[in-house]
Amino acid sequence: MTPADMVLTPRGLRFGGQVYPCTIGKGGLSRTKREGDGATPVGIHHVVGMLYRPDRIAAPAPWATPIGPRDLWSDASGQPDYNHHVRAPYAHSHEALRRADPLYDLVIVLDWNWPDAKAGRGSAIFMHRWRRPGFPTEGCVALRPDHLAQVAARISIGTRLIVPS
Template sequence: MRVTKAGVLFAGRRLACSIGRGGVTGAKREGDMATPRGDHRIIGMLYRADRLAGLPAWARPIGPGDLWSDDPADPAYNRLVRRPHPFRHESLRRADPMYDLILVTDWNTPARPGHGSAIFVHTWRRRGAPTAGCVALARKDILWLARRIRPGCVLRVR
């Protein structure tokens, strides 16, 4: 799976995508709004079971207390954590559909504090709207992709 200026290329298809507001970088830092350059393995699939069905068996439902730590001071930085959590974090169970399906990458694993967290593939806010560093796709496209990829599939960002 390759991210290009033309979109995500996978299995002979081109899927329109958005990347981070800060463009692509080889020196990713927490909060820089950039998408990290490199080869990133897909290591997880999270989804809202109350909104989606028919996903692969390796997909894990997002619970009401599921969070992602984005605080470099947190010993659990750049990992899934549960509420209550005393460090800065992002809720994975959102009111909007942006995180109804999340493909989790291995970016910054094992985590080095401050080198960026929560680099996901998820649903975009709207076509062309930049992300905070993730790769985002239309809902129909991320669902199509999710039903075809396997754990370990590489997301190549150049």
């Protein structure tokens, strides 16, 4: 581990000398992540992108990509673009990145099952804001909005998120 790593601990996300409270998937941690199991995958994950709602927040980093009305994430296992950013119209199963709620106003994209996605291994493992303290995700790591913004401002492409078993 390096000081630049983000590390999931029982107390929260350790990063930059601080521990940020966070939530994980409702399925707990998993070494055998499957699509729809609600689990957060164990392993070393790398930041591969950052998305944000420009109509709601300022760019959190110079390399962040704005989310537009047609932006989606494919969770269509077996499709060539499974676990990738896609745009509407999109005929297969997907998740909208531009949501009515603020959950995805800022999204840190991790390389779980990416770029060469294996069917059924899970998609859309992100870091994003939590709904409320202690409320689990569908497999993502979620933080308080101000903490997420602090982390986003200090990471870069390739920063590691370590999720120990």
